[in-house]
Amino acid sequence: MTPAQVPDFGQVQEAAERIAGHVQRTPVLTSRSLDAIAGCHLHFKCENLQRTGAFKFRGASNAVLSLSDEQARRGVVTQSSGNHGAAVALACRERGIAATVVMPDNSARIKQAAVAAFGARIVACPPGQAERDRAMARVLADTGAHLVHPFNDARVIAGQGTATLELLAQVPDLDIVITPVSGGGLLSGACLAGHGLRPQLRIYGAEPAGAADAHESLRLGRLISGRAADTLCDGLRADLGSLGFAILGQHLDEILVVEDADTIAAMRLLWQRLKLVVEASAAIVLAAILGRPELFAGRRVGVIVSGGNVDLDALPW
Amino acid sequence: MTPAQVPDFGQVQEAAERIAGHVQRTPVLTSRSLDAIAGCHLHFKCENLQRTGAFKFRGASNAVLSLSDEQARRGVVTQSSGNHGAAVALACRERGIAATVVMPDNSARIKQAAVAAFGARIVACPPGQAERDRAMARVLADTGAHLVHPFNDARVIAGQGTATLELLAQVPDLDIVITPVSGGGLLSGACLAGHGLRPQLRIYGAEPAGAADAHESLRLGRLISGRAADTLCDGLRADLGSLGFAILGQHLDEILVVEDADTIAAMRLLWQRLKLVVEASAAIVLAAILGRPELFAGRRVGVIVSGGNVDLDALPW
Numbered sequence: 001m002t003p004a005q006v007p008d009f010g011q012v013q014e015a016a017e018r019i020a021g022h023v024q025r026t027p028v029l030t031s032r033s034l035d036a037i038a039g040c041h042l043h044f045k046c047e048n049l050q051r052t053g054a055f056k057f058r059g060a061s062n063a064v065l066s067l068s069d070e071q072a073r074r075g076v077v078t079q080s081s082g083n084h085g086a087a088v089a090l091a092c093r094e095r096g097i098a099a100t101v102v103m104p105d106n107s108a109r110i111k112q113a114a115v116a117a118f119g120a121r122i123v124a125c126p127p128g129q130a131e132r133d134r135a136m137a138r139v140l141a142d143t144g145a146h147l148v149h150p151f152n153d154a155r156v157i158a159g160q161g162t163a164t165l166e167l168l169a170q171v172p173d174l175d176i177v178i179t180p181v182s183g184g185g186l187l188s189g190a191c192l193a194g195h196g197l198r199p200q201l202r203i204y205g206a207e208p209a210g211a212a213d214a215h216e217s218l219r220l221g222r223l224i225s226g227r228a229a230d231t232l233c234d235g236l237r238a239d240l241g242s243l244g245f246a247i248l249g250q251h252l253d254e255i256l257v258v259e260d261a262d263t264i265a266a267m268r269l270l271w272q273r274l275k276l277v278v279e280a281s282a283a284i285v286l287a288a289i290l291g292r293p294e295l296f297a298g299r300r301v302g303v304i305v306s307g308g309n310v311d312l313d314a315l316p317w
Numbered sequence: 318m319t320p321a322q323v324p325d326f327g328q329v330q331e332a333a334e335r336i337a338g339h340v341q342r343t344p345v346l347t348s349r350s351l352d353a354i355a356g357c358h359l360h361f362k363c364e365n366l367q368r369t370g371a372f373k374f375r376g377a378s379n380a381v382l383s384l385s386d387e388q389a390r391r392g393v394v395t396q397s398s399g400n401h402g403a404a405v406a407l408a409c410r411e412r413g414i415a416a417t418v419v420m421p422d423n424s425a426r427i428k429q430a431a432v433a434a435f436g437a438r439i440v441a442c443p444p445g446q447a448e449r450d451r452a453m454a455r456v457l458a459d460t461g462a463h464l465v466h467p468f469n470d471a472r473v474i475a476g477q478g479t480a481t482l483e484l485l486a487q488v489p490d491l492d493i494v495i496t497p498v499s500g501g502g503l504l505s506g507a508c509l510a511g512h513g514l515r516p517q518l519r520i521y522g523a524e525p526a527g528a529a530d531a532h533e534s535l536r537l538g539r540l541i542s543g544r545a546a547d548t549l550c551d552g553l554r555a556d557l558g559s560l561g562f563a564i565l566g567q568h569l570d571e572i573l574v575v576e577d578a579d580t581i582a583a584m585r586l587l588w589q590r591l592k593l594v595v596e597a598s599a600a601i602v603l604a605a606i607l608g609r610p611e612l613f614a615g616r617r618v619g620v621i622v623s624g625g626n627v628d629l630d631a632l633p634w
Contacts, residue, residue: 027344029366048592049346268629275365275594275625308592312585317629 003063006246007154009196012161012189015062019159022061022094024050026163028170034273038289040296043174045167048278048308052086052114054235055163055306056150059185060087062159063148064095072097077145079103079132081234082111083307084150089118100145102135104128108234110311129225129239151183152241161189167302168197176296179304180284181205181214181255182236184244186306191251204295205248205255206288208233208263214240215255218248232260232316235281235307256288256295263287264316270305280316282306320380320464323563324471326513329478329506332379336476339378339411341367343480345487350590355606357613360491362484365595365625369403369431371552372480372623373467376502377404379476380465381412389414394462396420396449398551399428400624401467406435417462419452421445425551427628446542446556468500469558478506484619485514492616497601497623498522498531498572499553501561507621508568521612522565522572523605525550525580531557532572535565549577549633552598552624573605573612580604581633587622597633599623 029044047055064076075098078088085101092099099120103112104127115122125135140147149156163186164177177194181187187205194201207215210230217223223245229237240248248255260280267283270276282305289296289303346361364372381393392415395405402418409416416437420429421444432439442452457464466473480503481494494511498504504522511518524532525548534540540562546554557565565572577597584600587593599622606613606620 027346029344032368046592051349053592271594271629275363275370277588277592277594312588312632312634315629315632 003153003155005154006243007158007192009192011154011158012165012193012196015158016162016165018065019058019061019162023058025166026050028167029274031274034269038296039293040289040298041300043167043171043300043302044274045163045302045304046276047163048276048282048305052083052090053307053309054083054087055160055186055304056083056087057090058162059156059159060084060091060148063153063155064088064091066155067146071146075099075143075145076148077102077136077139077143078148078150079136080150081107081237082115083235083309085120086111086114086118088148089115089120093119100139100143102132102139104132108309108311111309114309128228151185151238152243154243157185157188157243159189160186161193163304164190164193165197167304168193171302173300174201174302175299176202176204177302177304178204178206178285178288180236180281180306181207181240183238184214184240184248186304187252188244188247190304191247195251202253203251204253204288206258206284207255208236208284209257209259211237212257214248215257217245218252218255233263233281233284235279236284256292258284258287258291262291266290268317276305277308277310278305279307279310282308320470320472322471323560324475324509326509328471328475329482329510329513332475333479333482335382336375336378336479340375342483343367345484346591348591351586355613356610357606357615358617359620360484360488360618361591361620361622362480363593363622364480365593365599365622369400369407370624370626371400371404372477372503372621373400373404374407375479376473376476377401377408377465380470380472381405381408383472384463388463392416392460392462393465394419394453394456394460395465395467396453397467398424398554399432400552400626402437403428403431403435405465406432406437410436417456417460419449419456421449425626425628428626431626445545468502468555469560471560474502474505474560476506477503478510480621481507481510482514484621485510488619490617491515491518491619493519493521493613494619494621495521495523495602495605496621497553497598498524498557500555501531501557501565503621503623504569505561505564508564512568519570520568521570521605523575523601524572525553525601526574526576528554529574531565532574534562535569535572550580550598550601552596553601573609575601575604575608579608583607585634593622594625594627595622596624596627599625
C-alpha cells in the first residue's frame, strides 16, 4: 500500500486483520431516552473506549504495523493536536520504536500529557496548518524518521475505516453512518467500509462552523486550506486532506455544519443520558443529528463516538 | 415470594426471567491502564448504563412485575435518595400504575428531577432513616399503595442479584465480585447469585467511612442503625436492612471501609481511564480495591459499577 494513494475497501479489510489483537473491539451502545429526543434509532460505536481514548489508535496501529523493519528502525514522526499523537506514541511503544510528535502549543493539556506518558518526544509549534507542516519538515530532515500523517495517508485512512467495518458487523442493517470530519481520515474510512459492505448506506460528516473547510471544499469542488480555525472542538481544527477530498467527493451525502454551542449541549446530553465521557469533537455528531432531524427521522443511525479525552478540570459548561 | 423473607438463588433466576426484555443487558468493560494501576484484572459490569442510570431498575422491575393486578391497581410507594425512586417510577410507568416516592430533601437535584420526569409523585422529608420511615408510613396509610422497599424486600434483592448473574454469564471465571453497600440489596443479591453459580467466589462490599453501619453490624453480630451518615456518596447513606444482614452474615468475605477522598480520586480515575460517567457511590468500589491491593493482586475481579447519575454542575473536584 502506498501512503499517498487513495485506499480502497480491500485495504480496510486488510487493516482489520493487521490490527486485530492490538485494538479493542469497542461496544455499541443504545439509549431509549436519546432515541426519543432524536426521533431515530441511534447506535453509538464507542471509540472513546478504544485504547488511548480515541479511534486514532486504529489508523496509527495500521500504519506503524505496515512499516518494514528497516523503516521502523529510524522511528516515526507525526503531527497532531493530540489524539493521533497519543495513538502513534502507543503504537510505536508496542513495536519498540521511537516516536516524535509535533503538537501545536494550544493542544489540550491532557492530550499532551498522554503523548508524553506513552514515551514519545513532543516538539511544540504554533497552531495553524502551515506552522505544523514546517515544524514536521524540520523533524523529518533532522531524524530521517518515517512520516505517519494523521489523515492524509492511505494506511491511516484504511485503519480508521475498521471502526465502521466493526460497527456494521455489530449492527448490519444501518441506514446511515455519521462521523466528525477534520482532516478526513475517519470519515473517508467510513465511506470505504460503509459502501464496501452496504452500498445503499447514507454517509454524513459533522464539522464545526468555525472550521468548516471540508464543507466548503466539497461545495466549491476544490480543496481550500489555510483559514484560521475557530472552534473549541480541539480535534477538528485541521484542514481536509487531498485523499479525504477525493474519497468524500465520491461517497459522501453531505457535511453538516454545527455551531459550538450546539456541540456543547450535545456533549452534556451524552454525558447525562449515555453516561459516557465524550469529548466535544465527538459530541458534534449528535448535535448535527439534532440540528437536521428530517435527515434522520425513523432511521437506524450509526454514530462513531470518536473520542473521550477531556480535561476534567476545564469542562465547557 | 414473600417480600419479608430471605430470598434464595432460585428467586434470582426467576427474577432474571421476569425482567428480561425490560432491563438492559449491560456491557462488561476492561481497561489495560486501570489493570496496571490496580495490579489485578478488572471487569466492570456497567450498571451505570442500565435504564435509569443505575442497577436499581432491576430490583424495582422485579418487584413491580411481581405484583398481582389487584395489588398493582392501588399503586406503589417507596422511599429513596434517588436511584431506586427513579427505578420504581419507570417500572410503574411501564406497567401503567401510580408511583409515590418519599425522598429526603437533601437528595441530589438530578435524582429528584429523574423521579419527577418518570411521572412519579415526590413526597419530601428530612434526611435520616427514622424520618424517611415516618413519612412513608403516612403515605401508606393515606393511599393504601403497595410498598416496594428500596432494599429490605426479597423481590428487590432477587432483582439486584441479576446484575451478578449476568456478569458471571459474561465472565464465568471470576475470582472475586465486589459491590458498594448501603441498605444491602445489591450486595445481598451478589451473594445469592455469586455463590449460587460459583461457590468458591470471594465477595466483598465497599462502604463509606462516614456511613459504615453495615461494617459495624457484621463486626458486632447485630444490626445497628440510626447513626447520622456523613458521606458525599449520596446513594450509600441508608442503614443495612435485616434481610441483607442475614444474607451478608452467611456469604460475605468482608466489607472494606473507604474514605470519601479516596472515592473521589477513584471517581476521577474512572472518568479519565474508563471514559464512563460514574457516580461517587459507584466509584467507591475502585477506591476499595486500590486501598487493599493485597486482597486483589493478580485476581480476576468483577466490579459492579452501580450507577452514573451525577450532577454535572456540581462535580466533587
